[in-house]
Amino acid sequence: MLLRGVWRGLRHRVAAACSPCIPRAYSAACSEGPGSAIKYEMPEHLQSMPQERDPLFTAMVAYNYHSAVAKLVPMFEKSMKGRQRLTDGQRKHRVEGIMRIMGSCSACVEVTFPVKLDDGSFTLITGYRAHHSVHKIPVKGGIRFSSDVCSDEVKGLAALMSYKTACVNAPFGGAKGGIKINPKDYSENELEKITRRYTLELVKRGFIGPGIDVPAPDMNTGPLEMSWIADQYAKTLGHADINSYATVTGKPINLGGVAGRQDATGRGVYLGTNSFIKEEALMQQIGLTPGWKDKTYVVQGFGNVGFHTARFFTKAGARCIGVVEWDCAIRSCDGINPHELLEHMKRTGSIKDFPGTEPVDREEMLLAECDILAPCATEKVIHLDNADKVKAKIIAEGANGPLTPAADKILMEKKVLIIPDIYLNAGGVTVSYFEWVKNVNHKSFGRLSLKYEEMTQLHLLDSVQKSLNKSLPNCNIEIHPSDEFKRRLLDASEKEIVRASLEATMEKTAGEIKFMAKEHNLGINMRIAAYCNALYKIYKCYEEAGLTL
Ligand SMILES: NC(=O)C1=CN([C@@H]2O[C@H](COP(=O)(O)OP(=O)(O)OC[C@H]3O[C@@H](n4cnc5c(N)ncnc54)[C@H](O)[C@@H]3O)[C@@H](O)[C@H]2O)C=CC1
Numbered sequence: 001m002l003l004r005g006v007w008r009g010l011r012h013r014v015a016a017a018c019s020p021c022i023p024r025a026y027s028a029a030c031s032e033g034p035g036s037a038i039k040y041e042m043p044e045h046l047q048s049m050p051q052e053r054d055p056l057f058t059a060m061v062a063y064n065y066h067s068a069v070a071k072l073v074p075m076f077e078k079s080m081k082g083r084q085r086l087t088d089g090q091r092k093h094r095v096e097g098i099m100r101i102m103g104s105c106s107a108c109v110e111v112t113f114p115v116k117l118d119d120g121s122f123t124l125i126t127g128y129r130a131h132h133s134v135h136k137i138p139v140k141g142g143i144r145f146s147s148d149v150c151s152d153e154v155k156g157l158a159a160l161m162s163y164k165t166a167c168v169n170a171p172f173g174g175a176k177g178g179i180k181i182n183p184k185d186y187s188e189n190e191l192e193k194i195t196r197r198y199t200l201e202l203v204k205r206g207f208i209g210p211g212i213d214v215p216a217p218d219m220n221t222g223p224l225e226m227s228w229i230a231d232q233y234a235k236t237l238g239h240a241d242i243n244s245y246a247t248v249t250g251k252p253i254n255l256g257g258v259a260g261r262q263d264a265t266g267r268g269v270y271l272g273t274n275s276f277i278k279e280e281a282l283m284q285q286i287g288l289t290p291g292w293k294d295k296t297y298v299v300q301g302f303g304n305v306g307f308h309t310a311r312f313f314t315k316a317g318a319r320c321i322g323v324v325e326w327d328c329a330i331r332s333c334d335g336i337n338p339h340e341l342l343e344h345m346k347r348t349g350s351i352k353d354f355p356g357t358e359p360v361d362r363e364e365m366l367l368a369e370c371d372i373l374a375p376c377a378t379e380k381v382i383h384l385d386n387a388d389k390v391k392a393k394i395i396a397e398g399a400n401g402p403l404t405p406a407a408d409k410i411l412m413e414k415k416v417l418i419i420p421d422i423y424l425n426a427g428g429v430t431v432s433y434f435e436w437v438k439n440v441n442h443k444s445f446g447r448l449s450l451k452y453e454e455m456t457q458l459h460l461l462d463s464v465q466k467s468l469n470k471s472l473p474n475c476n477i478e479i480h481p482s483d484e485f486k487r488r489l490l491d492a493s494e495k496e497i498v499r500a501s502l503e504a505t506m507e508k509t510a511g512e513i514k515f516m517a518k519e520h521n522l523g524i525n526m527r528i529a530a531y532c533n534a535l536y537k538i539y540k541c542y543e544e545a546g547l548t549l
Pocket residue numbers: 142217218219220221265300301302303304305306324325326327376377378379398399400425426428429
């Protein structure tokens with residue numbers, strides 16, 4: 001009796017929490033099939049997604065979400081069988097409820113506020129912050145400055161964050177925010193005012209805090225903007241909170257940032273691509289040899305993610321033959337040095353006229369003959385109308401959502417390997433997690449252990465030397481650490497610990513994704529495999545912790 005009452009309430013609240021773009025069609029999708037199993041179908045409003053020219057961003061993410069859920073339903077049902085005190089019907093409702101919750105956005109705020117500009121005039125600024133799945137708290141995700149920012153974009157990006165954090169086991173829910181401005185239109189002083197006021201609006205609404213929501217850099221934001229956010233929070237709501245600087249990651253080191261966050265996303269793009277490119281069987285399927293040697297690549301977007309991705313790809317042995325930016329593209333068959341291009345960009349403000357390169361049409365460069373295309377700029381750049389012209393064999397998604405479902409379908413038919421955003425660009429949030437852990441622990445990685453570990457290792461060598469000389473008294477054996485061993489001991493630092501941990505995360509997650517691809521017969525569809533990897537983990541959280549209060 002009591003259970004029935006609770007269940008009725010639960011159902012009501014689940015339905016109320018669902019986002020408007022998913023739920024009704026979605027309940028139809030969960031109808032009863034033969035026996036008590038759930039017969040799952042793609043919701044009607046998403047079925048045309050593989051033919052859509054310019055889909056809503058939330059709909060794109062929802063399409064991928066439902067494609068993965070369709071594969072996972074039997075696993076969900078099997079797992080729920082463990083709840084033996086529930087009836088079959090209750091178990092079914094519970095699985096359906098969790099599926100609705102995992103695909104919906106929990107909350108989204110839109111704020112509009114006035115800012116006084118340097119010339120004394122006033123302007124109105126609009127910003128957003130979306131919280132997607134709150135199965136883990138705090139929620140986490142970047143803040144971008146862009147004139148394209150809108151509620152649909154931040155909601156879709158927040159959903160990607162939920163799936164991304166789960167995919168790489170960063171214990172956060174998903175969030176994303178943005179301010180609808182072109183930062184080029186404002187002075188640094190104005191940008192600081194805008195960022196601080198936006199932070200204050202989030203504070204007023206309970207949308208930021210070290211245990212609530214922890215933003216980070218995204219397009220057009222970096223350590224400076226994060227330091228303004230941290231400072232604003234610490235001087236207002238967080239003034240008495242010892243953890244207040246854990247309210248944002250990607251901060252400068254002096255304000256509690258972690259070594260290695262700046263290049264973490266690009267490093268992760270490299271490590272993740274490496275996990276796939278080294279696989280002989282997989283490379284054979286797409287007509288490539290394994291490894292980086294002689295590989296060519298094109299990068300779109302030469303900002304934080306694009307530059308570091310290019311830096312690591314080139315270091316691994318690949319050749320950058322083209323770079324595409326918002327205003328132009330450049331090409332060089334001999335290869336473009338990412339460091340020199342960055343210097344040129346800092347000096348001139350553009351990649352234009354970089355010595356040794358020729359100008360080329362932006363779309364032409366994006367679609368040019370190469371082994372790897374790394375879109376590291378923005379959403380929906382490969383779509384229904386240009387996907388069949390892509391010549392790359394691997395697409396390394398540094399950006400969030402650079403391919404529409406229509407592009408996915410076309411590219412998959414062409415046997416192009418797509419290494420998906422929710423895995424490949426998760427290096428950023430992974431290292432953000434390390435920063436947050438550092439902040440709430442109030443000590444840097446290795447601070448209390450590095451010297452001790454060095455001494456322990458040296459004692460170990462000494463002990464081995466003594467034992468050998470005791471057993472072989474006439475040999476006078478001396479054991480010396482090799483140069484590499486010495487380097488590891490003496491150069492050990494927070495940076496080394498962060499890098500090693502990021503590498504371990506990217507490698508382990510690649511293994512999980514490949515497992516899911518095999519388990520569900522997904523072939524080279526690593527996007528759906530990565531979603532399966534993420535969603536099963538989120539599902540288990542809801543199954544074990546509950547859906548409602
Ligand atoms: N910064 C981070 O840690 C992470 C960023 N991402 C994603 O990576 C992408 C890039 O972010 P960031 O590198 O941080 O931003 P950024 O602002 O540092 O760099 C973006 C670059 O792309 C260029 N760009 C913008 N629109 C373009 C277009 N239509 N065509 C070609 N180039 C264009 C910009 O001029 C800029 O150089 C975004 O999708 C972001 O969400 C994903 C994970 C983490």
